[in-house]
Every structure is written in structure tokens, then in C-alpha cells.
Amino acid sequence: MTTLHKKPSLPATYGGAAWLPRTKSLAEELTAQKYWHHCGTSTEWGKLREIILHWPGEELNFSEPPDHQLMLARPDLATLRHQTESLVTLYQKEGVTVHLSDLSEQPPPNFxxxxxxFWATPQGVILGRPAALQRAGEEPFMAQVLADLKIPVIYHPHGQATFEGADALWLDPTTVLVGSGVRTNPEGVRQLRWLLESMGVTLLEVNLPQGGQHLLGVVNFADADLAVVHGGRVTSQLTGLLRERGIETLILEPDPELTDGLGMNFVTLAPRRVLMPTGCPEIKKHYRQAGIEVVEAEVGEYLKAAGGPACLTGILLRENFQ
Incomplete structure (x- = not known):
């Protein structure tokens, strides 16, 4: 009589019976919120739900001339903190969850x-790699903040690539505009295109004119079919692209409200509802005439540092993204 011996199962670590395969995609895991914090967006206009702001620290009491820190003037730290507190209150009134960065060490001033x-996608965030030497080293601090929130970082530009999140804007859930210029270089664009293609997303490169910072300073979306553009910086390439997509453009001509007051440096809170700087009454009037509701924030100390509401706000989550 032949005795049959049952072949012993492999240990689970080698793929045996106790091995549990991971079947859900990262996007599904984000939605389930079991391992990760829910985050992501594929629009610039969906209802804003979660953001990151940095609580200004002693790093703003730098000794160098402001220009050496990429700033226009020296911000007053006490006033800046008061403006940050006011921004938190404004966002919370709009139903936005605000995460304030809590760091044990001082980051560089432009943090x-x-x-x-960082820049959010439906599958997690892409970490920036700032182009200026003054901002080198901000990435580990940002990675720490994101890790503490359990936000997955799915990519970090490497080699000679530079990329800043304000150069990437969702045109629609399957198309992204990326500005190529002094902040995001061609290698950064190439790496981003490769990554987005793996997500089924097309990257459209926009060559930025000299004298600007980011694509966000050339075009900003108030809704899926309404873009605000800087009349002194917008290119025929970009206006043609928007026209082809049936997107209405509100052109703002260069004046002190636009160039100094950063009147188009707004954060879209919901379709046709934006948070913009105070002190821009004419631009505010143009917005209202275009059917855009306006919430104003005092950000004078941020303006000294060469940024406005859109620059200081890290977008984590919007509603109704795909």
C-alpha cells in the first residue's frame, strides 16, 4: 500500500497559504483611509477640503538682505503670524480642514x-524640488510634514530635475498644464510627463516668459470653464489652448493691483468662489462681474515675501476629483 504524503505548505513569506495578496490600488487605499490619509485632486476648482499651511517661525528673522532670500522686503514675524491665524479662521469658515506644519527644526525661510x-494627484503627492539654491533642503521638511499626516509621496524629481508645485495646474481630470521656465526645468517636465503617463494623464508643456515665477502667476482657474490670465505674461500658445478647450478667459491687464497686490494669486474654494488678497478693489470688481464670489484675506506680510494666498497654501484634497 502506497502512503501519500501531503506536500507541506510554503511559509507565508515565500508565498505560501497564509500569504495575503494586496489587491487594492493606491487610489482605493487613499479613499478607504485605512493605511493613508485621504488626499488628492484632479481639478483646480473642486470644493476645497484640506490644506497645509506653515506656521511662521524664527527662520523669518534672517539676517541677510531680503533679496538674498528671494523676498521683496523683510516680513514682520508678529504681524505675519497674526495674518496666518486669520487665514486659518477664514479657511475653517469655508469648511476647509487646515493642517499647520509642526517642525522641531527651523526650515529655510521660503518654507x-x-x-x-508638493502637488497633489489622485494617487498621492509629488514632492517638489525647488530650483533656487536658497530653497534647497526644504524637501526633507516637507516630506516630514507629509509623513506625519500619512500622505503618500509617490515621486520626487531626481538628477538635475527641478519642479515646483505652482507650475502644475489641472486642466481637466486627464490633462495637466506644466510651466517650463526658471522654476521647473525641461528635465523636471520630462520626469513629470513620464509619471503622469503611467496614470493615464497627458502633460501639456507651457513655455513661460521671462520675469515670472510660476505658471500660477500666468493663469489661475476659477472654474472648469473660467480662467483668469495675466495680460502681461500670457502667451498666444496658452490662450490658444484655452480657447480650443472652450474655456472663457478673464484677462487682467498689468497694474499695481496685479503686479504688487497679486490680485490673481487666489485660491479657488469652490467653483467660482475664491480667496484673494485684500487691497485689489478693481480686480475684485472684475471677478464679481464674471460671476466669481470673493472672500478677502489680509496678506500684506506674505506679499513682502513675494507670495500671496495661492503661494502659501498647499492643496491636499478637493471634492469630486477622478
Whole structure:
């Protein structure tokens, strides 16, 4: 009589019976919120739900001339903190969850501007790699903040690539505009295109004119079919692209409200509802005439540091993204 011996199962670590396969995609895991904090967006206009702001620290009491820190003037720290507190209150009134960065060490001064340091996709965030030497080293601080919130970082530009989040804007859930210029270089664009293609997203490169910072300073979306553009910086390439997509453009001509007051440096809170700087009454009037509701924030100390509401706000989550 032949005795049959049952072949012993492999240990689970080698794929045996106790091995549990991971079947959900990262996007599904984000939605389930079991391992990760829910985050992501594929629009610039969906209802804003979660953001990151940096609480200004002693790093703003730097000794160098402001220009050496990429700033226009020296912000007053006490006033800046008061403006940050007011921004938190405004956002919370709009139903937005605000995460304030809590760091044990002082980051570089421009860490104030969170928008540049990461960019959200439906599958997690892409960490920025700022182009200026003054901002080198901000990435580990941003990575720490994101890790503490359990936000997955799915990519970090490497090699000679530079990328700043304010150069990337969702045109629709399957198309992204990326500005190529002094802040995001061609290698950064190439790496971003490769990554987005793996998500089924098309990248459209926009060559930025000299004298600007980011794509966000050239075009900003108030809704899926309404873009605000800087009349002194917008290119025929970009206006043609928007026209082809059936997107209405509100053109703002260069004046002190636009160039000094950063009147188009707004954060879209919901379709046709924006948070913009105070002190821009004419631009505010143009917005209202275009059917845009306006919430104003005092950000004078941020303006000294060369940024406005859109620059200082890191977008984590919007509603109704795909």
C-alpha cells in the first residue's frame, strides 16, 4: 500500500497559504483611509477640503538682505503670524480642514510657501524640488510634514530635475498644464510627463516668459470653464489652448493691483468662489462681474515675501476629483 504524503505548505513569506495578496490600488487605499490619509485632486476648482499651511517661525528673522532670500522686503514675524491665524479662521469658515506644519527644526525661510513644495494627484503627492539654491533642503521638511499626516509621496524629481508645485495646474481630470521656465526645468517636465503617463494623464508643456515665477502667476482657474490670465505674461500658445478647450478667459491687464497686490494669486474654494488678497478693489470688481464670489484675506506680510494666498497654501484634497 502506497502512503501519500501531503506536500507541506510554503511559509507565508515565500508565498505560501497564509500569504495575503494586496489587491487594492493606491487610489482605493487613499479613499478607504485605512493605511493613508485621504488626499488628492484632479481639478483646480473642486470644493476645497484640506490644506497645509506653515506656521511662521524664527527662520523669518534672517539676517541677510531680503533679496538674498528671494523676498521683496523683510516680513514682520508678529504681524505675519497674526495674518496666518486669520487665514486659518477664514479657511475653517469655508469648511476647509487646515493642517499647520509642526517642525522641531527651523526650515529655510521660503518654507512659508507650501504650494511650491508638493502637488497633489489622485494617487498621492509629488514632492517638489525647488530650483533656487536658497530653497534647497526644504524637501526633507516637507516630506516630514507629509509623513506625519500619512500622505503618500509617490515621486520626487531626481538628477538635475527641478519642479515646483505652482507650475502644475489641472486642466481637466486627464490633462495637466506644466510651466517650463526658471522654476521647473525641461528635465523636471520630462520626469513629470513620464509619471503622469503611467496614470493615464497627458502633460501639456507651457513655455513661460521671462520675469515670472510660476505658471500660477500666468493663469489661475476659477472654474472648469473660467480662467483668469495675466495680460502681461500670457502667451498666444496658452490662450490658444484655452480657447480650443472652450474655456472663457478673464484677462487682467498689468497694474499695481496685479503686479504688487497679486490680485490673481487666489485660491479657488469652490467653483467660482475664491480667496484673494485684500487691497485689489478693481480686480475684485472684475471677478464679481464674471460671476466669481470673493472672500478677502489680509496678506500684506506674505506679499513682502513675494507670495500671496495661492503661494502659501498647499492643496491636499478637493471634492469630486477622478
Amino acid at each position: 512659508l510657501f507650501q504650494r511650491d513644495l
